Amino acid sequence: MPHRSVDRRRVLAAAALGRTLDEPGAVPGDGELLQSVTGEILDVSPHLIVIDTPDGREERLVIAPWATAWRGEAVAPADLPPGAQVIIRALRSGRVVDRIWADITRITGVIQSVGSGSGDHTMELYCGPHRGRRTVVIPYRASGRLRVRHPQFEPGYLFDAIGVRENGVAQARLPATSQPPYRWTAVPEPPPGYSGAQSRISGTATWSDAFDHDEQGAAYPMLERSDTDCQEAGVSCAGLPYLALGSVLNVRNVCAGRTSVLPIVACGCMAGRFCDRCLECGTSPRGRIVELSATAFVELGGDLTKGCFNARVGLG
């Protein structure tokens, strides 16, 4: 069946069911609003950073004295190289830099093959029907750290790491989670729903760099397969209700106390395979309920290098 614009679905559903239309964006009232700014570094000094945004504008931001940066490891903002792609968490209407992540990438998928030999490993991953395959290099110096939380470097097991892009190659640096002990096809069943669906569901929210630049949206695992042409959707161990592309989620970062209204823009079929918990502030219930774009994750107060936050998600 042809799809019309998924944005229009929200309007049509609201008209049919008499709902009010919530505009996507941050919900004010949870302290100072955070803004995310993405782009390529043109110039950087200890107090000022100049970036070229994807829409061609030149942005000049003041670097706060407490600001920190990450590019494979913690670095001083002034040490970031020109040409690096950055995501900036900014305060004061997006004018003051609070935190910078440079060339950061996240590699989430199913291990297909692992290169043999000593030294650096090359790993081939299947990242879902929409994201295809990716190759990731695991440098020797990071392999010990990754193997502690990913003991199974074998085809069929899930892999989730945070790294940097260097010369177009993704290099894993940090494990984003503890590897699930099951193969990707053997996701545990959700707990039985004893008293109907809940209006708010708690679990883990993660991020992905598979979204477009500056896209404010989320990928959700529990979509009908016939609606999304995705035979791997509809799997989750969190007991999620079925929603659709275009549905609007109310995502709350329980750790930072921030809330955003975000549309579902992609199928989170790979996120649904992870039955892990987030330990950002206390222990979350198991299961990834939503995968956010990097900009949405940053504006909700998440730290990209930590990979997740404890979330509470509802519809609209």
Next chain:
Amino acid sequence: MLTTIAAAQLPVLGALLAAGALAKVRTAMNESEPGALSRLGPAALVVDRWRVPALLGCAAGEMVLLVGLMATGHSLFRWGAATFFAVSTYVLWELRRRRPDVGCGCFGEVSAIPVGLRSLGRTMVLTAMAVGTVWTPPVPGWAVVAGLTWSQLLAVAGGLLVLAALSPEIEEAAARLRHRAPCEQRPLDPATALSRLRSSAAWRSHERLLSSTEPVDSWRELCWRFFVYPGHSHAGDPADVVFAIYLSGRHPAVRVAMVDAAGRPIEIGSLQESIPVSA
């Protein structure tokens, strides 16, 4: 008296073997939940690639015994059934010792709860029943079923009651029926929703406003499925007609709205809106 009771257990054994074989075949063939076999005995005792063959082999053995017991009165099948249940008792004991987390798999994935004393007791009772049939007259099982007397019927009922009391699967099946996943979490076929829409009053009252009877978009949100059709308003302006069908209940609610190209709802007026919910 004892011979009557023992002979009456032949249909009971037949029923259990048939149920076990069918449930195992269904579980082995059902690929909706990969990895489920790793939690079922005896599949849990073998390596991954042998799990389906092990379950199917077990089901085949049960079918052979079932056919042998019901079609012939040969003692080979009666001894075979006794041996089968005795070996099953040993396997369950071993499973309980080596993998206390897995279920017996006796009735496929319904038997996913860990092996307990009741499951063990059931295979012991079945072994005793099978041994008992060895000393009964060599008549085929179908002949016993055809010629059941009142006393034998009582013995059959008694045997089934004992087995039911020793079957944790009954409680599991009842719990699954009672705690069925809510509508929002169940996969539901869009074709069913479409046929419910086509038979609704909302559809009949709006059909003349549609430019095409083929939907241009459809999606599901919680327990509602939406269908969008191109159409026109009463004034003749182009508009999208959206139907929302509740996915639960025999006569589900159907809601309808018209939205213009700018996204503004168009007043439908006094048109009949929906059938009352009976869910």
